[in-house]
Amino acid sequence: MTSFSQYRASRDSFDELPESFVIISYSKAQALSFLVSNLPAGFPKMKLVRQVKKGWNRLKAKCLVAALAAFCIWTSPGQALAATVVLDAGHGGTDPGAIGVNGLQEKTVNLDISQKVRDRLIQRGYEVRMSRDTDIYVSLSDRVAYAKAQQADIFVSIHANSYSNPATRGAMVLYYDDAYPQSSYPASEEMKALTPQSRELAQFVLDGFLGKAGGTDRGLVPSAVYVVRMGNIPSILVETAFLSNAQDAALLADESARVAMAEGIVDGIEAYLSAADTGFSDIRTHWAREAILRLKERGLVVGASGGRFEPARALTRAEWVTLLNRVFDLDPAGKACKAVEGSVSGAVYADCDPGAAEGQIGTGVDASRIPGFAGISGAPSAGQGKAGDLERKQSPEAAAGSELGAAAFRDVPSKHWAYAQLDQAVKSGLLEGYPDGTLRPNQTVSRAEVALLFQRLAQMPLASTGTSPFGDMPADHWAAQAVAALKNSGLINGTSPGRFTPDRSITRAEAATLLDRYVSSYSR
Secondary structure, three states: OOOHHHHHHHOOOOOOOOOOOOOOOOOHHHHHHHHHHHOOOOOOHHHHHHHHHHOHHHOOOOOOHHHHHHHOOOOOOOOOOOOEEEEEEOOEOOEOOOEOOOOOEHHHHHHHHHHHHHHHHHHOOOEEEEOOOOOOOOOHHHHHHHHHHOOOOEEEEEEEEOOOOOOOOOEEEEEOOOOOOOOOOOOOHHHHHOHHHHHHHHHHHHHHHHHHHOOOEEEEEEOOOHHHHOOOOOEEEEEEEEOOOHHHHHHHOOHHHHHHHHHHHHHHHHHHHHHHHOOOOOOOOOOOHHHHHHHHHOOOOOOEHHHEOOOOOEOEHHHHHHHHHHHHOOOOOOOOOOOOOOOHHHHHHOOOOOOOOOOEOOOOOEHHHOOOOOOOOOOOOOOOOOOOOOOOOOOHHHHHHHHHHHHHOOOOOOOOOOHHHHHHHHHHOOOOOOOOOOOOOOOEOEHHHHHHHHHHHOOOOOOOOOOOOOOOOOOOOOOHHHHHHHHHOOOOOOOEOOEOOOOOEOEHHHHHHHHHHHHHHHOO
């Protein structure tokens, strides 16, 4: 296998990416960022970017452990480049499903079409998992549990239909729609939130199916069937045709018709995944979509499982540190800030001004008025008193953190997904732990905390004291000057007219918007 360094040194263009040149990465944007940054002068970088984007789903994961250090990014072990599809052949084993007017068993049809879909998806470069690939019985709950365990992108269940009226025929696609909840059949919270994605997947697959197999279009059907309401990724159930109808049953018994049905389903799946590949499936109509996509193209953000970004989810400390590290290139060798004696929070929020007096942030904010938590989380938790009760004794672990890094904290295992970023943030002096020896990487971050830390790292001049642009932030609030500075620079807005809601956890979309405005206006 050609190593990256050998390949880079031996070619003067990227007319064709060799099969052995593969990057296992959490995101395409991150992989592109790595490739471009490692290319020597004179290489056609934009041509490479276009080729990788075009062939993303067809690249083969052939990295060997010994070659990882040479040319692979290993940011999400087990997650291959191509999208992963879970196919669920309905019924099976002791459950035959519907019986056709021609004696055909539904379980047989479902498995055959599912296997055809699998084979064609693999040919197109996708990863495929099947809840069953033989004639066995699998419970509905086990099908959903299996899909969850695969960390897949979409779930497609394949069935044949039956109805009391033998004249009824055609194809339909079922999905869960939170606009039509059924109290007797509650859906998972994930599937409620994924209604737009499941509906879009359903439409793509129905269009693809009809385009290849033809037949009567019976449309999209909101449904509470178990497998489409209890998962955690976009999920649909395809009803290919009616076994209770003589014409449809004849089609389901015909090999060429089943091939056409499978190809149509594959076309729909690929159309959906190709659309999702241009961004994240849950931001297509979101107000922050353009900002998120720009950051994705820069390699600054990656999504969650299932091709989503989860824009409304509260940002965690680990996520915020990771984003800051990508934007500001934290350097452990050059401490971000000198720790301020006597205040846990002062060491974190202190400015990089070496002339700052003890207990003071260099830009003039009194460190003793910042809420008494270290790191990027400052809102007091239950039982810890008022925000003004700030002086706390550092634990030995926290005091040693700048030297030991993330290893000093008992709640940051070396396998934590953001361990490297947390370690760098601690060593740089940006992030400090709590008196109980924890770093709390999964704790959320407030809007005020984000504003203050971002203003300091961006080295933006604080606004003058005595004024605040938001009615819910008095001028003497510990983050008022930083918020005003970012507001005056056009980097942040309030949550509603005259309100900033400083204590509310910042969402991933809000954080992305702040970063996008900064890198677009102040990128180095």
